[in-house]
Structure formats: C-alpha cells, structure tokens
Amino acid sequence: MKTVIIATKNKGKAKEFESLFHSRGFQVQTLLDFEDALDVEETGTTFEENAILKAEAISKMLGKFVIGDDSGLIVDALDGRPGVYSARYAGEAKSDSANTEKVLQELKDVPEEKRTARFYCALALASPNQETITVSGSVEGRITNEPKGTNGFGYDPVFYVGEKGKTMAELKSNEKNEISHRANALHALEEKLDAFLEREATQL
Ligand SMILES: O=c1[nH]c(=O)c2ncn([C@@H]3O[C@H](COP(=O)(O)OP(=O)(O)OP(=O)(O)O)[C@@H](O)[C@H]3O)c2[nH]1
Ligand SMILES: [Mg+2]
Numbered sequence: 001m002k003t004v005i006i007a008t009k010n011k012g013k014a015k016e017f018e019s020l021f022h023s024r025g026f027q028v029q030t031l032l033d034f035e036d037a038l039d040v041e042e043t044g045t046t047f048e049e050n051a052i053l054k055a056e057a058i059s060k061m062l063g064k065f066v067i068g069d070d071s072g073l074i075v076d077a078l079d080g081r082p083g084v085y086s087a088r089y090a091g092e093a094k095s096d097s098a099n100t101e102k103v104l105q106e107l108k109d110v111p112e113e114k115r116t117a118r119f120y121c122a123l124a125l126a127s128p129n130q131e132t133i134t135v136s137g138s139v140e141g142r143i144t145n146e147p148k149g150t151n152g153f154g155y156d157p158v159f160y161v162g163e164k165g166k167t168m169a170e171l172k173s174n175e176k177n178e179i180s181h182r183a184n185a186l187h188a189l190e191e192k193l194d195a196f197l198e199r200e201a202t203q204l
Contacts, residue, residue, distance in 0.1 A: 001027045007040065007058035007068040010087075012153025013182070017069075020177055020186055031058070047071065047084055047122035048134050055126035065127035065200055067189075071181060073155045075103065075117040075143060077110045086154070096154050100147060104158060107143055115143040119159065119168075121181040123189050125196060129203040133192055137184025141168070152176055 004026045006017050014030040021028050031037040040057045044050040047070040055068030072086030082089035082103065090098035107115060118138045126132040139161070147157035149169030156168035161179065168176055177183050 001025065003027050003029060005058070005062065005064060005066045006030045007054040007066050009037075009039075010153070013069055013071075015173070016177060016180070016182055017067075019173060020183060024190075034062075037061070042070065042084070044070075045084065047120055048124070048136070050084060051122040051124035051134060052126070052132055055124035056132060059126040059128060063128055065125065065129075065196075068124040068126065069121060069182065069185075070124075071119065071121040073103070073117060073159070074120055075107070075115075077114050077116075078103070078106055081106075100155055100158050103143060103155065104146070112142070117141055117143050117159065119155075119181040121185040123185045125189060125193070127196075127200060130196070130199055133189070133196060135185050135188035135192070137181045137186070137188060139179055139181045139184065 002025060004021055006014065006028060008014060009031045011032065014032055018028045038057060038061060040054045042050045042053065044053055050070035051068040054070065055066050059066040072083055074080050074083055087094050090102045118140050120136065120138045122134060122136045124132055124134045141162065142160045144158045144160050144167060148167045149157050151171060151173060152169045159168045161168060164171060
C-alpha cells in the first residue's frame with residue numbers, strides 16, 4: 001500500500017487522516033510514529049503559512065513528500081479568533097476543554113444569530129523535489145451555549161452543524177469525514193495529487 005506522511009502530532013487529526021486516506025488506498029504515518037520528529041514553530045500569521053512551515057520542515061528532515069495541516073476555528077463575533085491560535089487559545093498547555101470554555105465565556109452575551117463560525121483547514125503538500133502545493137477547505141456552523149457530544153476533538157462539542165442538526169462531536173466519525181473542513185481540503189488536494197505523484201516518480 002502507498003504511504004503518505006502527515007506532519008502532525010495531533011491524535012485527532014491523525015485519526016481523521018487515517019480514515020480519509022485509507023479509502024483512497026494510502027496508509028498514513030504521522031509524527032506520532034517518529035520519536036525524534038522536530039517541533040515545528042508555527043510562526044505564520046495565516047493557516048496556509050503554518051501548513052507550509054510544517055510540511056516543508058518535515059519533508060526536508062525525512063527527504064520525502066509530506067502533508068502539513070494547519071486548521072482552526074474562526075468565530076465572527078470574536079473578529080475571527082481563535083483563528084491560527086486555536087490550539088493554544090487558553091495557553092500553551094493546549095487543552096481542548098480550556099480552549100472551548102474560553103470561547104463559550106467570550107460569547108456568553110452573544111445571541112444565537114450572531115454566533116456564526118467556521119472551521120478552516122489549510123493543507124500543504126511539500127517535497128524535496130518540487131514546489132509546495134496548498135489547498136484549503138471549510139465548514140460553516142454556529143457556536144452552541146454548552147458542549148454536546150463526545151466524538152472528534154478540539155472545539156467539536158460546541159460547533160453546531162445546521163445541515164445535520166447536531167454538533168460536530170455528536171456526529172459519527174464517518175459523518176464528520178463527509179462534511180468537515182479537513183475532508184473538503186482533501187477533496188481539493190485530490191485534484192492535484194495524481195499530477196504531483198507523477199512528477200515525484202519521474203524525479204526520483
Ligand atoms: O473541534 C475541532 N475540530 C476539528 O476538526 C479541528 N481542526 C482543528 N481544530 C482546532 O484547531 C487546532 C489546530 O491547530 P494546529 O493546526 O496548529 O494543530 P495542532 O497544534 O493541534 O497539531 P499539529 O498538526 O500542529 O501538530 C486544534 O488543536 C483544534 O483546537 C479543530 N477543532
Ligand atoms: Mg500546531
């Protein structure tokens with residue numbers, strides 16, 4: 001089976017990429033499989049910049065093609081926060097529950113119709129042999145008043161998906177993988193992946 005490496009240490013993302021890529025005939029490795037993988041500093045101001053930083057650093061380190069994912073939650077009433085700081089919104093400890101609590105607290109006086117938000121995912125595909133490619137995907141929703149559901153990760157328990165009538169954390173993993181920002185970004189990448197792999201094969 002073909003292998004693809006994802007430059008992430010996030011277990012929730014790793015699980016989603018495994019199932020998203022498995023159906024496409026790829027096995028997935030992440031930085032959780034490489035003991036001494038570097039911690040890439042996310043110094044970019046956009047999701048795309050950070051996805052490129054992660055993909056290029058790990059691709060350089062391993063000498064292979066690598067996908068980087070930088071993603072997060074954009075809340076309209078918070079002027080786009082937590083945005084690129086989604087993982088560490090409530091501090092460097094990177095606690096999903098503390099991050100979620102902070103968003104709920106900041107939105108406590110905001111009425112339902114103004115609690116609109118979206119998840120955004122930028123993917124970068126980098127290789128030592130060719131130019132980096134970036135794509136993105138998003139999914140629209142609304143921030144609930146309290147967490148609901150136990151699936152997924154991050155802000156999923158407070159992200160209500162109108163078309164499903166449920167929070168992201170109430171959806172089964174296969175249901176999230178049909179509509180998520182990550183799945184949408186991967187769709188966009190798919191259109192470019194074959195050509196990328198062909199160029200890769202001719203250059204090796
Ligand atoms: O409820 C959620 N459902 C999702 O599907 C999702 N995708 C991203 N996020 C949030 O955004 C941060 C990413 O930050 P991020 O891209 O820097 O990743 P990370 O630091 O967790 O791992 P790494 O990939 O950098 O190793 C994550 O931690 C989460 O808080 C999500 N929340
Ligand atoms: Mg990160």
